[in-house]
Amino acid sequence: xxxxxxxxxxxxxxxxxxxxxxxxxxxxxxxxxxxxxxxxxxxxxxxxxxxxxxxxxxxxxxxxxxxxxxxxxxxxxxxxxxxxxxxxxxxxxxxxxxxxxxxxxxxxxxxxxxxxxxxxxxxxxxxxxxxxxxxxxxxxxxxxxxxxxxxxxxxxxxxxxxxxxxxxxxxxxxxxxxxxxxxxxxxxxxxxxxxxxxxxxxxxxxxxxxxxxxxxxxxxxxxxxxxxxxxxxxxxxxxxxxxxxxxxxxxxxxxxxxxxxxxxxxxxxx
Amino acid sequence: xxxxxxxxxxxxxxxxxxxxxxxxxxxxxxxxxxxxxxxxxxxxxxxxxxxxxxxxxxxxxxxxxxxxxxxxxxxxxxxxxxxxxxxxxxxxxxxxxxxxxxxxxxxxxxxxxxxxxxxxxxxxxxxxxxxxxxxxxxxxxxxxxxxxxxxxxxxxxxxxxxxxxxxxxxxxxxxxxxxxxxxxxxxxxxxxxxxxxxxxxxxxxxxxxxxxxxxxxxxxxxxxxxxxxxxxxxxxxxxxxxxxxxxxxxxxxxxx
Numbered sequence: 001x002x003x004x005x006x007x008x009x010x011x012x013x014x015x016x017x018x019x020x021x022x023x024x025x026x027x028x029x030x031x032x033x034x035x036x037x038x039x040x041x042x043x044x045x046x047x048x049x050x051x052x053x054x055x056x057x058x059x060x061x062x063x064x065x066x067x068x069x070x071x072x073x074x075x076x077x078x079x080x081x082x083x084x085x086x087x088x089x090x091x092x093x094x095x096x097x098x099x100x101x102x103x104x105x106x107x108x109x110x111x112x113x114x115x116x117x118x119x120x121x122x123x124x125x126x127x128x129x130x131x132x133x134x135x136x137x138x139x140x141x142x143x144x145x146x147x148x149x150x151x152x153x154x155x156x157x158x159x160x161x162x163x164x165x166x167x168x169x170x171x172x173x174x175x176x177x178x179x180x181x182x183x184x185x186x187x188x189x190x191x192x193x194x195x196x197x198x199x200x201x202x203x204x205x206x207x208x209x210x211x212x213x214x215x216x217x218x219x220x221x222x223x224x225x226x227x228x229x230x231x232x233x234x235x236x237x238x239x240x241x242x243x244x245x246x247x248x249x250x251x252x253x254x255x256x257x258x259x260x261x262x263x264x265x266x267x268x269x270x
Numbered sequence: 271x272x273x274x275x276x277x278x279x280x281x282x283x284x285x286x287x288x289x290x291x292x293x294x295x296x297x298x299x300x301x302x303x304x305x306x307x308x309x310x311x312x313x314x315x316x317x318x319x320x321x322x323x324x325x326x327x328x329x330x331x332x333x334x335x336x337x338x339x340x341x342x343x344x345x346x347x348x349x350x351x352x353x354x355x356x357x358x359x360x361x362x363x364x365x366x367x368x369x370x371x372x373x374x375x376x377x378x379x380x381x382x383x384x385x386x387x388x389x390x391x392x393x394x395x396x397x398x399x400x401x402x403x404x405x406x407x408x409x410x411x412x413x414x415x416x417x418x419x420x421x422x423x424x425x426x427x428x429x430x431x432x433x434x435x436x437x438x439x440x441x442x443x444x445x446x447x448x449x450x451x452x453x454x455x456x457x458x459x460x461x462x463x464x465x466x467x468x469x470x471x472x473x474x475x476x477x478x479x480x481x482x483x484x485x486x487x488x489x490x491x492x493x494x495x496x497x498x499x500x501x502x503x504x505x506x507x508x509x510x511x512x513x514x515x516x517x518x519x520x521x522x523x524x525x526x
Contacts, residue, residue, distance in 0.1 A: 061273075062272075062273060062274055063273075063274050063279055064273070065273065066272065066273040071272060071273075073273070089369070090335070090368070090369055093368040093369040093371075093372055094368045095368075096368055096371065096372050096398075097365075097367075097368030097371050097398035097401075098368075098398075100368075100371060100396075100397060100398040101397075101398055101399075103393075104394050104397060107394065115416070156402070156405075159404070159405070159408075160402060160403070160404040160405065161404075163404035163405075163407055163408050163431075163434070164404055164430065166434060167430060167433055167434060170433045170434055170437040171433065173437060174433060174436075174437055174458065174461040174462050175461070177461060177462075178460075178461040238453060240469075241453055241456075241468065241469040241470075242453065243496065243499050244469040244470030244492075244496060245451045245453070245469055245470055245472070245473070247285065247470060247492050247495045247496055247499070248451070248469075248470040248472065248473025248474065248492055249338045249339075249451070249473060250282070250285060250286065250289065250495070251289045251473060251488045251489075251491060251492050251495075252338050252341065252342060252473050252488075253338060254286055254289055254290060254293075254488075255293070255484070255485070255488055256338070256341060258290075260293060260484045260488075261341075261345070261476070261484075261485075
């Protein structure tokens with residue numbers, strides 16, 4: 001906000017960074033001071049009013065008819081600004097998350113708790129990734145880009161993909177337990193799962209290919225039974241759950257917006 | 271749909287009215303009954319098990335930021351932490367979102383203070399792991415294995431990592447209670463967890479655990495709202511069956 005007045009367009013990047021940091025400090029400090037001045041007994045009221053007003057912007061914006069040409073109404077731009085302000089609060093909180101990580105690993109490393117070498121690995125990885133990231137950002141070159149790609153695509157993305165691929169193994173062990181015939185329901189689920197799976201693969205289509213492709217008998221082809229299970233009973237259950245979840249979410253949203261949910265998180269007065 | 275159409279506005283108005291009406295009638299002291307939800311009743315049992323075994327518990331609030339599912343998860347965390355503090359049992363809360371981390375930290379701190387044991391609160395037990403989905407999953411898997419947790423709670427919005435977390439919890443022998451509004455992940459939790467809270471039971475959790483009149487009233491209001499939805503489905507089916515799919519009345523059932 002202030003940065004726009006203090007820094008001219010086209011100014012070096014460091015000036016913008018300093019101006020934005022200054023913005024954060026000045027505005028954040030002012031807000032903090034303002035909140036500190038409010039007596040304890042009014043703080044809860046202040047939070048309730050702010051929550052209500054922020055929610056009001058979103059709900060009125062949703063219900064107010066929009067201009068058919070622009071798809072916007074008089075509150076759409078303000079709603080977007082409120083969304084941006086939320087992102088700024090998130091940016092502040094990110095620092096707290098990093099602080100938590102650093103504190104946790106530093107304490108374990110300094111006290112040489114069991115597994116301290118993992119904490120050391122964290123610091124090395126953190127420093128290397130940070131260093132290479134800044135190097136590529138501030139002094140971009142082919143070498144810095146290669147280094148960054150090697151770390152990000154070659155290590156971070158590869159580790160993520162490895163973790164993702166373990167799901168395949170977990171599905172096998174989970175399926176084994178789920179499909180053991182222990183009750184009537186489990187048997188029904190096993191039969192349904194068998195038909196759905198076999199209906200999705202060529203061999204399933206081949207097994208019932210002797211049945212005609214039209215008429216009543218065609219309904220008994222594996223691919224058609226599979227399609228029916230997925231799109232009729234399965235979809236009915238899915239939509240039933242969706243309705244319940246969405247109504248639950250609406251109730252929770254109303255309770256949060258109107259500050260009726262307060263006791264669920266904190267006992268004390270704010 | 272960016273803005274409400276007339277039918278959507280009317281429907282949301284009616285549903286909101288029903289929920290708020292039941293909330294305020296419950297606050298006036300009307301007695302309300304809610305059915306037993308096995309998964310939520312088992313929470314105290316799971317905390318007791320961890321206490322007897324002398325092993326910690328783990329609570330994962332899901333992967334989402336501070337949205338409705340996470341807010342609900344945090345209200346469940348408050349209850350579990352209060353019970354854990356009462357029995358002097360450790361609860362580890364790994365988070366993926368830094369805002370959720372700060373709120374989880376405050377909730378835990380306050381729960382221990384409310385039970386008169388603020389010294390039992392360990393800031394290292396509320397951890398921010400990573401905002402990367404699978405880095406978070408591997409971090410939680412590591413904690414489950416290293417700490418040999420006795421009870422594993424998974425409440426919030428989960429994605430593909432749900433099965434990794436639940437299967438690892440099963441492998442370490444933890445009692446597992448899971449609840450999520452993510453319909454695609456419910457089958458994984460049903461398979462791998464001991465108790466799974468499905469569908470709108472997830473949003474009923476805070477009412478069920480706290481027995482606060484406001485929340486109980488909201489729960490009953492939700493049931494009335496569901497009855498309205500059922501009526502609309504039946505009316506839509508009847509109109510389309512009797513008059514055909516092109517009848518103008520059916521326009522009222524379209525969202526956009």
